[in-house]
Amino acid sequence: MTWSSLKDRFQQLPLVLAGPILRRTEPNQVTVWIALKEKRTVTLEILNSQGRKLFHGSYQTLQLGTNLHIVAVTAYSMVNLLNDHETYFYNLDFGYGQKLSHPGIITATGELSPITYPQYQLPSFCLPPANISQLRLLHGSCRKPHGESLDALATVDKMIAEALINNPEKRPHQLFLTGDQIYADDVADGLLFMLMDAVPTLLGWSEKLPDVDNNLELNPGRRNRLATQVAGLTASLTKTNQVGNVAKSHLMTFSDFCLMYLFAWSDLLWVKPEDFPDFCEVFSDEHRLQLSDRELLQKAACYRAELCDLKDFHLTLPQVRRALANIPTYMIFDDHEITDDWYLNMAWCDRVLSKPLGRRVLQNGLLAYAICQGWGNTPHEFRHPQPGGVLLQAAQGWFASGGTNSHLEQEISRRIGLPTVADIRNNHPRRLSHSHGSVTWHYTVITPSYEVLVLDTRTCRDFPGKEFDFPGLLSAEACQEQIPPLSPQNHHKLTFVISPGPVIGVPFVETLQVVAKNVAEKLGSAAWGFDPEAWKLEPNAFERLLSRLATRNLPNQQSRVILLSGDVHYGFAARLQYGANHSYEYPEKISTELIAVQFTSSSFKNEVSSAGGSRSLHQKGFIPTEAINHLPSAEVLGWANPSGKELLVGEIHTMMSGVLYSLPWRIKNNPAIIDLVAERSIFRGLQITRHPEWWYRADFILAKHEAIAPPHKQSLQNNLSNSVPLFAPLPQQERIFPLEQYLQLAKQRHKYLGEWGMGKEIVGVNNIGEITFEFVDGKEVAVQTLWWRLESWEKGKLLEPFPLTRYEVSLHFDDAEHPMGDVLQEVKS
Template structure:
C-alpha cells in the first residue's frame, strides 16, 4: 500500500475550489474526499525519484467549512490513525456578491523558520511560533483560525542545517568537502522539507490553513544574488550550480506550484509536461537552469485576490539586475508585471497587501547605510572606495530595497499611486520578514502630500530563529535619533538624493519568535503580534516593546509542551484615513 510521506498541505482555496499537495512513497492515485461530497483525484508525478500530487478539489460551497480525507489507491492515509488533532477542514470564503462589509479575512504572516527539533530535545532558539500557534489552535478547536498563512521566505535553511540533517548528509558524502554541512542537491533538499513539515503540530496546521509561500535567501543560500561580484564568485565554485538547481527545482515542487490556482495550473505548460512523463526530473532541471540563466524564463511572483483584499507576492531574489550602473531589485519585465497587478481594477479592493520578503522600510540608519554603500560600490567616491564597499556589502548583508535606490523609489511611487484617488484602498501594507525582529513603520511625505489610504511597513521575523544581542542593539540604534543623524551623514558622504519620504517606527522593535495577524473586516483593519513564550523560563520572546511585558497580556496556552504559549505583544487598530477622518 502506498504511504503518505509528507502533507497534506492545503494550499489554494477560493469560494468553490481548493488544492491539496502531498508526497508519497510510490506512484499512486491520490483522492481528496470532503464530507459534503466535494473532492478530486490526481495521479502522482515524479521528480528526483520522489512522487507528488497537487489535487484540485472541486464542488465546494462558498462560506462553508468541511472536513476532508486523503486516500492513496483507495486506502485512507489522512487523518492519521488515532490522531489527537481536530479534523483537517477546508474553509471557503463567502461568495463575492455578498455585502463587502460582511467579508472578513484573517492573515497570519512571518518568515525565517528554522526547523524545530523533536519535542524531547533542547531548542537552542526558543519555542517555534508556528508550532505554538498550531498547538494552541488544536487545543481549542473553537478558537478562530487564520484564513490564510503567508510565509515570507526562509521556509528551509539550506546553509544552516540541524545536527540531525548534518548526520544524514555525512552518511551520503564527505562533509569535510564543499558544500560541507550545507545541502548539495535536490535529494538533500527533500530532507529539509520533510524535517520542517513533518513536525506533528505544523503538519496539522498546514493541512487545514491555506498557505501562500515565497522564497528568500536561505532557501538557497545566505545573501543570494547580493551583487554581480558575489554571483561571479559563487559561479566559480565547484558546488554552486548543483546547489542552485536543487534549490530552484525543490522550490518549484514544494512551494511554487501550490501558490497557483487550479485555472493557472491548467495553463502551466511545464506542469502539464511533467505530469505526462514517467519521470519529470530532466524537464524541471532544465527549467531551473534556464531560470537561473535568464530570469525572464520563470515568474515566481504571483497575485491572489481574497474578495476585496488583494495580495501581490514579489520575488525579490531571482529577478534582480546585478550589473553595476543598472542594478535593480526587479528586472524591467517583473517591475511592469508588479505595476499591472497592483493597479489592475483600481477600486476593486479595500486593502492591498504587498508580500516582500525584504522590508521596504528599514531602520533609518540601515537604510542610509545601504544607499551609501550602493553609491560607493558604483564609484561615487572612486575605485578604491568601490572595492572596499563591495567587500562590506557582502559581509554586512547590504542588499535590501535600500541597496537598489531606483527600485526603492519606484516602489514608493507605486504604493503612492495605489493608495491615492477616490477609489483608494483603506490600507496599503508591505508585509516583510528577513531581519529577525518585528516592527511597524509608517512613512510621511516631505512635500506634505499623502495618499488617501494608510501606507504601512509591517515586518515580522523570525518564526523560529534567533538574533545575537549585538544585532539587537544595532537594530535599536538604527531606529534612534542618533542613528538617523549618522545615516544622514553617510547619505551626504555618498551624495545621495533625498528620498521623497521619511518614516518613523510606530511599533516595536520586538525580538523573539513571533507571528503577526492582520484582521480585515470590510474597510477596517486590525494588527496583532503574538510571540511564542516558554512560561517556565520566560525564554524567548520577551514580549513587548524592547523586551518588556506584552501589551495586553492575552495569551493562548499551547498543548505541546507545558508552559509554551502565545503572548500578545501588540494589538492596534489600523484604518484608512477616510474612516478615521469620518
C-alpha cells in the same frame, strides 16, 4: 538508545510521509500537498459540515525515487461552491478503498489525531470573510531547525485549537510563509547526516555533482571548501570577508533539498530525540584522526549545541504538521531556500553562475522549491502544457535517469529560469529576466475584500550600478508585471503585498549596511556578511515601488496597502503615508495618496542571543547601542531628475563663525531625494522653492501600552501551582485579564511591563505575526499582534506563546498622529 537508519524503520512507516498541507484555497478550488512512499493516483474530496461531497479532483503522484512520490492535488469546481463563515473538510482517496482514516495511511491504526482537531473527524478550513474586520491572517518567516529556542510556527496549532474550543468563526483564515522556509546554507551536521541516510531508501539514486572529485567532501561538516571555493557560494564569508564555516553542511544535491522539506514539515522520518546520531556516528574515525585536539573539541561542542537545538525543533513538529493540514498556506522563497545571498548583486552572479557546481546547487534548490512550495501556490501553472507541468515532466525523467540525462537537465534549467552571466549582462540595464516558457514564481490571491500580491524579489532583480552596488529588488519590467493596475472588476478596499524583505526597514540596520559596503569598497573587499540588499538602498527600485503602489488604483486617488515581510529575524511595525502630484516614473501628472503599513514578523526559529544579535534589538529597541527610547521617522521630498546632475531645490540656513548664512541647496541623482528629518538636524533652517513631485513620511510604531496590574504574591503562588492551560484572547476579545494571568507566570514580566518595555519597539525573539482590522477610538486600524514567549519561573523553561506585542496602525489619511502637513512645512508656496 542508539541511532537507527531509516532503512531499518521504513517498513513501519505509514503511506503518508509528510503532509497533508492545505495550500491554495478558493471558493471553487482547493489544493493539498502530500508526500507518499508509494505511487498513487490521489483524489481530493471537499465536503461540507454535513459530510456531503461538494467537488473533487485527482492527480497522479510525481515519482522522485524508489519510495518517494509527491503530489499537489487540486479539487476543482466550475462554479463557486465554498462560502465564508462555513467550515469545510477534506479527505484524500489513495485508491484501493483507502482514505485518510484507513489503517496504515496516516497512522498504523487509522487514527487521525496527527492531522485533525478533537472537534472534527477530518482536516478542516474556512475561507476568508467578506468583511475584513473579521479577518485573521497569519504570517512569518525564517525557520532554521538548529536556530535558538522554540519554533514559533507551532503557535498556529495553538491558535486553531483554542479558536475551535471558544469560537470556531475566529479561527485563522490564511497563513503566509514569507521566506526561508528551509535553510539550505546553514545546516546542522546531524540533520544532514539524517538526510543523507534517508536518500538510499527514499530515492534509491545518487546524483553525481559537477566538479566534485572526492565524495568524502560531501559528508556532514566537510562541505565548506566545495561550497565556498568550488561552487562560489558566499554563506561562509564573514563580515570581515574571512572564510568561516557556516556552509560546512550546505545542501547540494536535489535529494538534500527535497528531503529537507520533508524533515521540516513532518516528524515521521526522524528518530526519537534519544536516538539522534552521536558525534562518532556522524564523523568517521578517519576524519576525527585528521583533526587536532583543539579542533576536535570545538567540533564536538558545536555538534552538541546543534543537536540540542534540533531536539527543540523536533519537539513541536507534530503541532506544525497538524496546523499546516488545517489552514490555507501560501509560500514564497527568500535566499535561504537556495543559498545565502542568492543573486545578491552582479558580483555574486559572476561568482556563482560561472561555476558548474554553483549552477547545479541553484538548480537543485529551485527544483525542490517548485515541487514542495511553488506547486501549491499556483497549481494551474503545474498542469501540462503550462511551464510548471513541463518542468515536472522533465524532472520525473531526470529522476528516473538517476540524474544523468543531460538533455532533461537542460530542460529543467530552462523551465526554472536559471540564467547565465551573459543573459544578465546582455540586458540593458543589467537584470535577471525570465525566458519564455519558464515558471513564474510571483502570484496573486484574490478574496472578496482584499487581494494579496506575492512578490518574487529574488529572480527579477536589476543591477544598475557597479558589480558590488546594491541591487534593485524588482526591475522596472518586473515591477510592472508583479504589481499590475487594478481592473474595475477587481477593485479592492485593501491590498496586501508580500515582500520577503521589509520595504520599510529599520534605519539603524540599513545605515550599517551602507557603511559596511563603503568601508569594504575602500579596502578592496566585499560586505557579504552584512546582507546589503534592503529595498531603500537602491532608490530607483524603492521609489518606483511606492509610485506603482500609489498609482495602480487610479482613477481612485487613495490606496491602502499592507506590506508583510520577514527576513530580518525581528518583528516590528511602521507606517508610510505618501502624496504626489507626479509620482516617480508615472507618465502623467496626477494627484494620488497612499498609506502603506509595514508589518514584519521574523523569525520563526532563528533568534540570536549573542552580542549584536536579534535579542539586543528585543531588549533595547530601534537603537540597540544605546539605552534610549526612540522611534525613528523620516520625512522625504522627491523629484525626478533624469540627467542626474545638480538640481536647485531651495536654500539652507547655517551658522558659520557666528554668522547665519543662506546657501543654495542643490541635490543630485535620479530620483533626487531629501530626508528632511536628517537635514533639520544639521542646518538651522530649510526652505524649499522647487515644489516636490512626491513626498512621504515614515513612522515606526510603538506597541500599544496596556495598563497591567502588578501581580499579587498570593495570586502568583496560585498560578504557579495551577497546571490548567491559559487561553490567549481571540481577536476583539478583552486582553487585559488573560494578559495579567499570563504575566503572573512570567519571570521577565518586569522587563516587559511599561510603555517602552521589552518587545514593545522590536520583537527580537522567535515570533509569528497575526493581522486583524479593528475600529479603535473611532478610527480604522490595522493591527499586528506578535506572539512570542516569556521565560517561566521554572528554570530553563519558556511559557506558551502569547499575543504579547500589539501594534495598532491608523489607516486614516488625515490622522492627527501622523500629520502630512509637517512634510511640506518648509515648502514655499
